[in-house]
Amino acid sequence: MRGATNAGWAACAVAVALAATACGGGGDSGGGSGGDGGAVLSSSWTDPQNPLEPANTNEVQGGKVLSMIFRGLKQYDPKTGEAEDMLAERIETSDSRNYTVTVKDGWTFSDGEKVTAKSFVDAWNYGASLRNNQKNAYFFSYIEGYDQVHPAKGEQSAETMSGLKVTGERTFTVRLSQKFSSFPDTLGYNAFVPLPRAFYDDHDGWLAKPVGNGPYAVESYTKGSEMRLTKWDAYPGEDAALNGGVTLKVYTDNNTAYTDLMAGNLDLVDDVPAQQLKNVANDLGDRYLNTPAGIIQTLAFPFYDKNWNKAGSVKVRKGLSRAINREQITDTIFQKTRTPATDWTSPVLGADGGYKEGLCGEWCQYDAAAAKKLIKEGGGLPGGQVKITYNADTGSHKLWVDAVCNSINNALDNDRACVGNPIGTFADFRSKSTTQKLAGPFRAGWQMDYPLTQNFLQPLYYTDASSNDGKWSNEEFDKLVDEANAETDPARAVETFQKAEAVVRDNMAAIPLWYQNGSAGWSERLSNVALNPFSVPVYDQIKVG
Amino acid sequence: MGRYVVRRLVQMVPVFIGSTLLIFLMVNVMGDPVAGLCGDRSCDAATAAQLKKEFGLDQPVWQQYLTYMGNVFTGDFGTAFNGQEVTELMSTAFPVTIRLTVVAILFEVVIGITLGVLTGLRRGRPVDTGVLLITLVVISVPTFVTGLLLQLLLGVERDWIRPSVSSEAPFGELIVPGLVLASVSLAYVTRLTRTSIAENRRSDYVRTAIAKGLPRHRVVTRHLLRNSLIPVVTFIGADIGFLMGGAIVTERIFNIHGVGYQLYQGILRQNTQTVVGFVTVLVLVFLLCNLVVDLLYAVLDPRIRYA
Numbered sequence: 001m002r003g004a005t006n007a008g009w010a011a012c013a014v015a016v017a018l019a020a021t022a023c024g025g026g027g028d029s030g031g032g033s034g035g036d037g038g039a040v041l042s043s044s045w046t047d048p049q050n051p052l053e054p055a056n057t058n059e060v061q062g063g064k065v066l067s068m069i070f071r072g073l074k075q076y077d078p079k080t081g082e083a084e085d086m087l088a089e090r091i092e093t094s095d096s097r098n099y100t101v102t103v104k105d106g107w108t109f110s111d112g113e114k115v116t117a118k119s120f121v122d123a124w125n126y127g128a129s130l131r132n133n134q135k136n137a138y139f140f141s142y143i144e145g146y147d148q149v150h151p152a153k154g155e156q157s158a159e160t161m162s163g164l165k166v167t168g169e170r171t172f173t174v175r176l177s178q179k180f181s182s183f184p185d186t187l188g189y190n191a192f193v194p195l196p197r198a199f200y201d202d203h204d205g206w207l208a209k210p211v212g213n214g215p216y217a218v219e220s221y222t223k224g225s226e227m228r229l230t231k232w233d234a235y236p237g238e239d240a241a242l243n244g245g246v247t248l249k250v251y252t253d254n255n256t257a258y259t260d261l262m263a264g265n266l267d268l269v270d271d272v273p274a275q276q277l278k279n280v281a282n283d284l285g286d287r288y289l290n291t292p293a294g295i296i297q298t299l300a301f302p303f304y305d306k307n308w309n310k311a312g313s314v315k316v317r318k319g320l321s322r323a324i325n326r327e328q329i330t331d332t333i334f335q336k337t338r339t340p341a342t343d344w345t346s347p348v349l350g351a352d353g354g355y356k357e358g359l360c361g362e363w364c365q366y367d368a369a370a371a372k373k374l375i376k377e378g379g380g381l382p383g384g385q386v387k388i389t390y391n392a393d394t395g396s397h398k399l400w401v402d403a404v405c406n407s408i409n410n411a412l413d414n415d416r417a418c419v420g421n422p423i424g425t426f427a428d429f430r431s432k433s434t435t436q437k438l439a440g441p442f443r444a445g446w447q448m449d450y451p452l453t454q455n456f457l458q459p460l461y462y463t464d465a466s467s468n469d470g471k472w473s474n475e476e477f478d479k480l481v482d483e484a485n486a487e488t489d490p491a492r493a494v495e496t497f498q499k500a501e502a503v504v505r506d507n508m509a510a511i512p513l514w515y516q517n518g519s520a521g522w523s524e525r526l527s528n529v530a531l532n533p534f535s536v537p538v539y540d541q542i543k544v545g
Numbered sequence: 546m547g548r549y550v551v552r553r554l555v556q557m558v559p560v561f562i563g564s565t566l567l568i569f570l571m572v573n574v575m576g577d578p579v580a581g582l583c584g585d586r587s588c589d590a591a592t593a594a595q596l597k598k599e600f601g602l603d604q605p606v607w608q609q610y611l612t613y614m615g616n617v618f619t620g621d622f623g624t625a626f627n628g629q630e631v632t633e634l635m636s637t638a639f640p641v642t643i644r645l646t647v648v649a650i651l652f653e654v655v656i657g658i659t660l661g662v663l664t665g666l667r668r669g670r671p672v673d674t675g676v677l678l679i680t681l682v683v684i685s686v687p688t689f690v691t692g693l694l695l696q697l698l699l700g701v702e703r704d705w706i707r708p709s710v711s712s713e714a715p716f717g718e719l720i721v722p723g724l725v726l727a728s729v730s731l732a733y734v735t736r737l738t739r740t741s742i743a744e745n746r747r748s749d750y751v752r753t754a755i756a757k758g759l760p761r762h763r764v765v766t767r768h769l770l771r772n773s774l775i776p777v778v779t780f781i782g783a784d785i786g787f788l789m790g791g792a793i794v795t796e797r798i799f800n801i802h803g804v805g806y807q808l809y810q811g812i813l814r815q816n817t818q819t820v821v822g823f824v825t826v827l828v829l830v831f832l833l834c835n836l837v838v839d840l841l842y843a844v845l846d847p848r849i850r851y852a
Contacts, residue, residue: 049814050582051628058584133595135583152591207628223629224637224802225712251709256696256800259708263701393813427581427815434580434587445585459586467586 038244039544040230041526043268043537044257045248047224051207053199055127055134055191060447064536066190068229068246069110069212071237073101073120074188078541081294081348081451081533083185086237087115087194087213089170096181096488099174100167109196110217110232117172119194125149125160126200127191138466139191139449142183144175179486181493186450215241215540225250241540242528258521267526267544270537272519274396277335280521288521290337293535294348294448295516296456297338299388299404299441300433300470301509307382308440315378317508318363320386320441323371323411326364329403330514333396337519340364341512344501345456346448348533354453354494360505360512368411375412382440385416389442391429392422397443404513433469444469444510451533453497457481461509470510477503546843549851550836557832561825562614568824569610569817578602578815582626600624600818613818617825623818625811631822634807639826641714642803645795646788648716648723649730653781657731661738661777662770668743676739680732692725692798709800722799726792730784737780741773774845782838786831790824 048062054070057063073088085091089102107115126132128140130150137150144163149156163175176183186192194213199206209218215237216229230245249266251257254273260266262283272280272288280288301317303309308317326340339347343359351357362370375381388405390397398420405418421440423429433442446467448455458481459465463473477500484496504510518535528543579596582588588596597603600623601612616623622631664673683691699721700708710718745751746769754764793805804823811819842849 047627047810049627058586130591130595133592133599135588135592137592138589150589150591152589222712223627224634250712250802252800252802252806253797256709256798259696259701260800263704263708265707265709425575425581425813425815427578428576429581430583430585430587431577431580447585466589469587 040245040247041243041267041542041544042247042249044251044266044270047250050135052210054193055136057190058135060536063190067536068216068539069210069214069218070193071214072188072193076188076451076533078530078532078538080350083188091184096179096486097176099183101172101174103170105170106236107213109211109213111196111198111211113196115194115213116169117166121164121166121172123195124164128161130156136191139189142176142180144177181485181488182452182454185452189450215239239540243542243544246539261521261523267523268520268537270520272521277337284521289529289531290517290519291531292339292347292515293518294346294451294533296341296346296446297513297516298444299511299513300444301441302438302470304436304471305439312378314507315374316381319371319374319378320408321363321508321511322367322374323408324404325366325407326514329400333399333403337517338514341514344504344512345453346515349451349453353451354497356498359501363505364512371411381417386418387421387440389421389423389438389440391426393425398422436471453494457497457500461504472509474503474507546851553836560832561828564828565821565825566610568821572817572820573606575815581814622822625819626814626816631818634819635826638802638804638807641801642789642792644714644716645719645723645726645792645801645803646785648719649727649788650781650785652724652727653731653734657734658738660735662742665739665742676735680735683728683732688725688729689794689798691728692795695721695725696798712802714801722795722801726788726795734777734780737777738773741776742769745769745773771845775842778841779838782834785834789830790827
């Protein structure tokens with residue numbers, strides 16, 4: 001009778017399990033009703049790639065959390081992107097090189113510790129120190145003494161940077177290794193936030209449950225599945241949370257997150273999957289947002305390869321740029337979630353901040369005949385064909401690379417003129433592009449660290465800069481950037497940066513493709529949802545109910 | 546019996562070492578993982594060197610492998626790039642996947658074998674043809690289609706289930722994902738059982754049992770089914786390993802943070818420690834399942850004895 005008993009047991013198990021689904025199916029969103037400030041919202045999230053430390057977080061998902069639990073000296077306005085004083089009472093300088101910072105009184109961390117000048121100086125020294133492996137250490141590289149705590153080779157010869165000095169409980173001085181007038185504006189970046197003693201004293205404990213000084217405090221953190229953040233009631237800032245808290249849920253796939261939003265199990269999705277863009281107006285109506293973020297996509301060139309760096313190459317590059325039908329690709333492939341680029345920065349900077357619409361001029365306008373002529377004059381495509389290299393594992397890179405190639409092939413009346421060259425993983429793609437092993441143009445994306453023109457130009461095009469993977473080098477450009485950095489008047493600095501950008505244009509150092517938008521969709525429970533220039537939702541301003 | 550088990554266990558050692566070495570080399574061929582850690586910007590040389598040193602990537606591959614295996618035997622599977630211990634990742638991922646696999650196997654055993662017996666006994670009748678047709682459809686439709694359709698129909702349109710599984714992943718929420726995961730194997734189990742039953746129904750011992758006047762259910766369960774189950778058990782045994790490692794598609798659709806998801810992440814981020822660690826455990830699961838299947842033969846057919 002063994003078989004029969006077993007079958008009976010199994011049937012029972014299934015019955016019990018089915019009953020359990022019925023119970024579990026009801027959903028436990030846990031949120032209260034009504035427009036009170038105590039309701040909690042849930043939002044989609046992806047597991048951060050690196051340990052969650054301010055100077056070690058270089059992607060959006062970790063940055064999202066940091067911007068909820070931390071406030072730095074400056075804060076970027078969610079609408080204009082302008083850097084405004086947050087914890088900074090004053091940041092003074094007379095020569096764009098020596099700065100005196102005064103921290104506001106009355107700020108504490110959520111564990112009760114006071115935020116002092118030392119909280120900043122210690123955190124910055126920790127972030128810069130080579131020993132701590134912080135991936136954003138180079139943010140401190142303008143500060144004098146960085147070379148000693150983070151030498152390019154060998155052991156570090158100092159514990160702290162000589163350019164940082166605590167001069168009082170709430171004041172400290174910063175001395176930079178060169179003039180840098182926009183330095184105060186960079187201080188809104190997450191790497192510059194202050195850290196409490198608990199960070200150093202019990203590092204593992206802190207990583208398991210980070211403590212900061214922002215509008216939210218971490219209630220619990222289950223790595224890989226969810227983080228619960230609650231409103232910190234004693235938060236001294238003016239931008240206190242308008243909701244009771246946020247639960248960040250890790251999703252394996254943004255499609256599933258979107259489905260969950262549809263089914264009413266999730267309140268906010270900050271990355272609407274490309275496949276759903278056609279339905280989004282139908283599904284969500286006006287509960288959908290699609291606004292430019294500080295991200296630009298370009299095609300970079302291998303200037304270390306002499307085929308791409310000879311006399312006529314500028315014309316070939318310009319010709320390729322004119323052979324790309326940006327309007328059509330952003331409309332059909334991206335459903336208008338990208339905007340055709342007309343300069344090398346981003347619209348989020350605004351006209352005063354350095355964005356100059358149409359700076360690229362005719363060189364970014366599609367014209368098949370002109371493209372053909374330019375490439376012919378320039379001596380033709382190197383080897384008769386361009387291969388656009390991209391990583392095939394994430395994003396929809398294959399789709400647009402194929403479309404760009406299609407556009408080029410059509411313009412040149414040659415179906416072998418352009419092909420895509422996929423590389424399996426992002427890591428492999430990065431290791432090939434940073435070691436100059438790519439033979440043709442390759443995809444390059446740039447997400448700004450802070451809303452400054454400088455950030456869109458210097459790291460990418462300055463000689464030997466950190467992200468100048470194509471090794472472009474131009475004396476005039478370098479000179480103009482140096483000049484702009486030393487300029488004390490912001491308006492004139494922007495003007496000089498635009499002159500430098502014109503040099504990039506005249507040499508077509510990289511082909512600008514499009515500006516990327518941030519997108520978000522939300523449930524009927526939420527209102528007042530907005531995305532900041534970094535395409536991260538402004539969580540503290542969201543109202544629930 | 547005891548000696549047989551010991552011999553089989555000893556045989557596992559070279560298989561274990563070989564497969565881990567292979568995976569280790571394969572992940573290594575993929576290139577430098579540190580390059581992807583700093584996003585669209587390259588890590589500065591000093592930090593990159595420091596990171597490589599920390600993860601032991603500056604050593605030659607054979608030395609990395611030896612150190613790794615040495616650590617594995619002391620229970621240390623290394624650290625993932627996000628600073629979590631791989632053993633910690635395992636302790637959250639494996640229980641979820643095991644639950645999912647148990648649900649899937651239950652479906653295979655209960656529905657698959659029942660349908661198989663039913664159709665095997667009624668060969669050529671409408672029930673048989675119907676089930677054969679359905680199983681054919683199930684086999685030919687890819688899992689992600691079934692998964693997404695069920696998710697939309699039951700989760701969004703009907704609101705009977707939650708479209709995504711919560712992080713605790715209790716059994717109740719795993720029913721539909723388990724069914725989706727099991728679907729293809731379930732169809733195979735049905736067909737396998739059906740053929741086996743149909744074949745054995747005409748054998749002498751079944752005729753004898755019927756001639757003895759035994760009740761029908763006893764003939765079917767005691768004599769017919771028991772002998773017909775050997776190929777089915779082999780299949781299900783091997784399937785346990787496949788389901789645990791191959792649930793990536795199902796896990797992605799239903800947001801289950803199990804082994805498939807961790808492996809996928811590990812490969813995307815080229816995290817040798819995660820990938821090798823998880824594959825090592827999966828290899829062990831495969832080997833143990835095979836052993837259990839072989840031992841089960843003796844239970845089903847007493848003529849099989851192990852020395």
